[in-house]
Amino acid sequence: MKVGIDKIGFYSPDKYIDMVDLANARNEDPNKYLIGIGQKKQAVIPNTQDVVTMAANASQKIINDDDKKSIDLIIFGTETGVDNSKSAAIYLQNLLKLNASARAFEIKQACYGATAGLQMAKEYVTNHPNKKALVIGADVARYGLNTPGEVTQGGGAIAMVVSTNPSIASFDGESAFHSDDIMDFWRPLYRTEAVVDGHYSNNVYVDFFKDTWDKYNQMNQLSVDDYKALTFHLPYVKMGIKGLRAVLTEASESKQEELKNEFNFSKIYSENIGNLYTGSLYLSFLSLINNSNDLQSGDRIGLFSYGSGAQGEFFSMKLEQNFKNNDSVEDINSMLNNREKLTIDEYETMFNNWIPIKNVNMNLNWQSDDAEFFLKALKDNQRI
Numbered sequence: 001m002k003v004g005i006d007k008i009g010f011y012s013p014d015k016y017i018d019m020v021d022l023a024n025a026r027n028e029d030p031n032k033y034l035i036g037i038g039q040k041k042q043a044v045i046p047n048t049q050d051v052v053t054m055a056a057n058a059s060q061k062i063i064n065d066d067d068k069k070s071i072d073l074i075i076f077g078t079e080t081g082v083d084n085s086k087s088a089a090i091y092l093q094n095l096l097k098l099n100a101s102a103r104a105f106e107i108k109q110a111c112y113g114a115t116a117g118l119q120m121a122k123e124y125v126t127n128h129p130n131k132k133a134l135v136i137g138a139d140v141a142r143y144g145l146n147t148p149g150e151v152t153q154g155g156g157a158i159a160m161v162v163s164t165n166p167s168i169a170s171f172d173g174e175s176a177f178h179s180d181d182i183m184d185f186w187r188p189l190y191r192t193e194a195v196v197d198g199h200y201s202n203n204v205y206v207d208f209f210k211d212t213w214d215k216y217n218q219m220n221q222l223s224v225d226d227y228k229a230l231t232f233h234l235p236y237v238k239m240g241i242k243g244l245r246a247v248l249t250e251a252s253e254s255k256q257e258e259l260k261n262e263f264n265f266s267k268i269y270s271e272n273i274g275n276l277y278t279g280s281l282y283l284s285f286l287s288l289i290n291n292s293n294d295l296q297s298g299d300r301i302g303l304f305s306y307g308s309g310a311q312g313e314f315f316s317m318k319l320e321q322n323f324k325n326n327d328s329v330e331d332i333n334s335m336l337n338n339r340e341k342l343t344i345d346e347y348e349t350m351f352n353n354w355i356p357i358k359n360v361n362m363n364l365n366w367q368s369d370d371a372e373f374f375l376k377a378l379k380d381n382q383r384i
């Protein structure tokens with residue numbers, strides 16, 4: 001029995017800044033951001049969007065009435081939760097009018113949360129083949145104005161339906177994991193921006209990738225030649241290139257070219273959005289299947305998930321018959337092409353006004369938000 005990803009939806013708000021503008025404002029050479037970091041544009045999140053509304057906007061693109069009846073597991077991966085107690089999954093369940101006979105909860109381990117959810121959903125659906133699961137990865141990546149991490153911010157949501165006989169890709173083999181108590185990136189409860197040891201985090205990421213890659217291939221008796229493409233958690237595009245380079249020497253010259261070409265398709269969405277934290281790996285997977293022209297059903301795709309702190313996991317999936325969905329291609333192209341470009345001044349104001357956590361009562365400028373789901377106000381400590 002095949003189990004895997006049946007549908008993927010993506011949403012990111014309709015505002016962005018250009019990395020050349022940001023570089024100029026920060027007195028950096030634009031090529032540092034464009035080539036050294038690998039980013040072109042960065043999504044900016046208005047205060048009318050949080051992880052709940054973004055997840056609802058991503059999910060409503062893919063969920064139909066049949067899914068609403070069959071989904072009885074809702075797992076929300078995020079490190080940008082809106083409440084220390086109530087899970088974002090419960091809000092989402094209500095907004096989407098999902099089945100009330102469901103388990104709904106939130107899960108956290110930095111950028112790894114959606115992968116934890118996906119793997120739990122795999123086990124659940126394997127044991128309950130007539131059921132489906134909804135897995136979310138939604139976040140707002142914030143490091144702060146004028147910080148080295150600023151160029152790697154971003155935000156948005158990925159929604160995935162996991163089922164038997166999936167349309168997009170099925171799980172293939174047992175995953176390899178690695179975890180260790182590491183202070184490379186974290187966010188204490190009182191902060192809305194991450195604390196990060198940037199260069200150290202880059203090194204740990206590559207070490208975790210190599211460890212899980214070697215283990216996975218040994219466990220499943222595979223080598224680099226068995227993969228059509230490798231996809232990575234992309235905190236910024238250059239990080240994925242560093243990961244890829246770490247294993248390219250294991251491949252023949254023609255295979256190296258193929259893996260580099262496919263990587264270029266997998267980075268297109270991320271270089272225009274920035275870091276999604278939990279959703280980033282799945283955004284690069286979606287970018288690959290939506291943009292590459294030479295994939296076929298049966299191709300094996302490697303996926304490396306990394307969550308600071310730190311947890312790594314490598315696994316692979318095989319593409320299914322209907323992996324390419326033209327509606328998704330058009331939807332995302334139109335979403336990316338119709339965004340409003342902000343000046344750096346406008347972005348800084350929006351950044352400083354995002355989620356006014358201290359305000360228990362406040363009306364928000366929701367009339368300017370075109371999304372189907374948005375935050376209207378904060379009232380009596382509730383989000384409306």
Ligand code: HMG
Nearest residue numbers: 029031032035036110111148149198199201202235307308
């Ligand atoms: P930095 O110190 O400003 O940049 O911060 P740099 O000096 O290291 O330069 C970056 C690259 O640009 C270098 O290339 C330079 O050579 C190059 P590299 O050596 O890396 O190949 N460069 C240029 N290239 C062309 N033309 C030029 C030029 N100038 C320089 N003129 C850093 C960079 C990534 C550290 C910073 O942005 C940061 O701290 N980001 C946040 C942390 C991060 O994303 N870490 C990634 C791994 S951890 C992870 O993935 C988990 C995470 O998603 C969180 C979670 O799990 O929840 C972050």
